[in-house]
Amino acid sequence: MKRKLSTEATAAWIRLMRVPSRVLDCVEQDLKKAGYPPLAWYDALLELSRAPSGELRPVELERQMLIPQYSTSRLIDKLVDEGLAARRECKIDKRGQFVEITEAGRDLQKRMWSAYSAAIDKHVGSKLSDAEAARLCGLLDRLGCSCSDAKADAKADAKADTKSETKAAPARDSVPAR
Amino acid sequence: MKRKLSTEATAAWIRLMRVPSRVLDCVEQDLKKAGYPPLAWYDALLELSRAPSGELRPVELERQMLIPQYSTSRLIDKLVDEGLAARRECKIDKRGQFVEITEAGRDLQKRMWSAYSAAIDKHVGSKLSDAEAARLCGLLDRLGCSCSDAKADAKADAKADTKSETKAAPARDSVPAR
DNA sequence: CCGCACTGAATGCATCTGCATCAATCTTGA
DNA sequence: TCAAGATTGATGCAGATGCATTCAGTGCGG
Numbered sequence: 001m002k003r004k005l006s007t008e009a010t011a012a013w014i015r016l017m018r019v020p021s022r023v024l025d026c027v028e029q030d031l032k033k034a035g036y037p038p039l040a041w042y043d044a045l046l047e048l049s050r051a052p053s054g055e056l057r058p059v060e061l062e063r064q065m066l067i068p069q070y071s072t073s074r075l076i077d078k079l080v081d082e083g084l085a086a087r088r089e090c091k092i093d094k095r096g097q098f099v100e101i102t103e104a105g106r107d108l109q110k111r112m113w114s115a116y117s118a119a120i121d122k123h124v125g126s127k128l129s130d131a132e133a134a135r136l137c138g139l140l141d142r143l144g145c146s147c148s149d150a151k152a153d154a155k156a157d158a159k160a161d162t163k164s165e166t167k168a169a170p171a172r173d174s175v176p177a178r
Numbered sequence: 179m180k181r182k183l184s185t186e187a188t189a190a191w192i193r194l195m196r197v198p199s200r201v202l203d204c205v206e207q208d209l210k211k212a213g214y215p216p217l218a219w220y221d222a223l224l225e226l227s228r229a230p231s232g233e234l235r236p237v238e239l240e241r242q243m244l245i246p247q248y249s250t251s252r253l254i255d256k257l258v259d260e261g262l263a264a265r266r267e268c269k270i271d272k273r274g275q276f277v278e279i280t281e282a283g284r285d286l287q288k289r290m291w292s293a294y295s296a297a298i299d300k301h302v303g304s305k306l307s308d309a310e311a312a313r314l315c316g317l318l319d320r321l322g323c324s325c326s327d328a329k330a331d332a333k334a335d336a337k338a339d340t341k342s343e344t345k346a347a348p349a350r351d352s353v354p355a356r
Numbered sequence: 357c358c359g360c361a362c363t364g365a366a367t368g369c370a371t372c373t374g375c376a377t378c379a380a381t382c383t384t385g386a
Numbered sequence: 387t388c389a390a391g392a393t394t395g396a397t398g399c400a401g402a403t404g405c406a407t408t409c410a411g412t413g414c415g416g
Contacts, residue, residue, distance in 0.1 A: 003299050003303065003304065004299075005295045005296075005298055005299040005303050006303055006308050006311065008306075008308040008309075008311035008312045008315070009298060009299060009302050009303030009306065009308070009311045010295075010298065010303075011311065011312070011315045012302055012306065012311040012312075012314045012315050012318075013298045013302050015314070015315050015318040015319065015322070016197075016198040016201060016202075016302065016314075016318070017198065017202060018244075018322070019194075019198075019318040019319075019321050019322050020194040020195065020197075020198045020199070020318075020321075021198070021199075022322070023194060023321055024194075024195060057394085058394075058395065059393085059394065059395080066196070068373090068374075068375095069394085069395070069396095070373085070374075070375085070395090070396080070397080071372095071373075071374085072395090073394095073395060073396055073397085074372090074373095074396090074397095076395095077396090090394095093381075093382070093393090093394080094380080094381060094382085095379095095380060095381040095382065095393070095394045095395070096381090096393090096394055096395075097394090097395080117183045118183075120183055120187060120188065120191045121181050121182075121183040121187060123321070124187050124190055124191050124194065124321060125181065125183050125184055125187030125188075126181065127320050127321050128186075128187065128190065128317065128320055128321070130184050130186040130187070131186075132317060132320070133184065133186035133187045133189065133190040134186045134189070134190075135313070135317065136190045136193070136194075136314070136317045136318075137186070137189045137190050137193050139306065139310060139313065139314045139317070140190075140193040140194070140197040140198075140314075141193065141197075142305050142306055142310070143197050143198075143200075143201055143301070143302060143305050143306070144193075144196075144197055144200070235364085236364075236365065237363085237364060237365085246403090246404075246405095247364080247365070247366095248365085248366075248367080248403085248404075248405085249402095249403075249404090250365090251364095251365060251366055251367085252366090252367095252402085252403090254365095255366090268364095271363090271364080271411075271412075272410080272411055272412085273363065273364045273365070273409095273410060273411045273412070274363090274364055274365075274411090275364085275365080
């Protein structure tokens, strides 16, 4: 299996590594200049605001946001410090807890969205037609489900848990609000 | 200038934020499992090995790699520590220096490339036809030149005050070798 | 020659990240 | 029913990153 790496694939790789991080940077900068916190805060607030009663278990938030557990824990710390969310006891499972978005949190989420959506439009929407954006989605989706096997490899001799998450998942994700 | 953000653009944004970072992760993991250092080291070694006499000014390296100055400085520290590069005095400008790749550095760069190219092919090349890869390049390129104007802006009012960050995008670069 | 603005590079410090581990609690199954 | 194992969430620590500053050296205008 000694495939040859094509120049097209190489060119795509270079752009994959450069362009999105740059675009993210631009958007984050716009948000920051508007006086808002990092995007991760928005994502968390959005997930919380969407949840049935405005509250989620940290472990749920973690799964929604696809970030590591410790990262979730620390993010929650900060949201709580800023009064954007509150920890609430979880009666049914005393190991756990609920994190509930506050009014201030909902408010911030809404205000951020206007700046956020404007930034996305500025840096992505305005540069591509809808058809092009859709084609880009299609191409990126083709790259999506690759690392599950790495995970499997890692614990190959462990449990064969087949947790392979084929997360080509539809857009049910962070950004879209409102 | 109150454009509406389309759902297509939003979907593209989500994928832009997720897919490439995931692909990068996979490639980095592959490299790591093969016992190699981070990709940034490869990039630096590649730039050095390509340079006329195997040496560059740090400031050149910085521009090639699109990473901040302090980051370059620290990366060089590590390469030197590992014997992959050496600092050499710059006679014509005593503020500066040259960084020269060593034989060990050239050797590592070459060895890394075989693992690296295999990983790129596995996670990108094998998932897209050459035509698709080319289309992906085209689409990503449309997004590329968005922050250059930010740079221009910054330069424009540079004299004013602008503590605003003229930060260059952190991005991976320079893959193609051999 | 001097003063002054600028460039090249390093570094102190605060923050962020990842990893490993911990304690508490829940679940399972013998 | 209880021990073994799995889950939930927090945290100590090491390394990475970003920011601002510092230091040395350059080059220009006077």
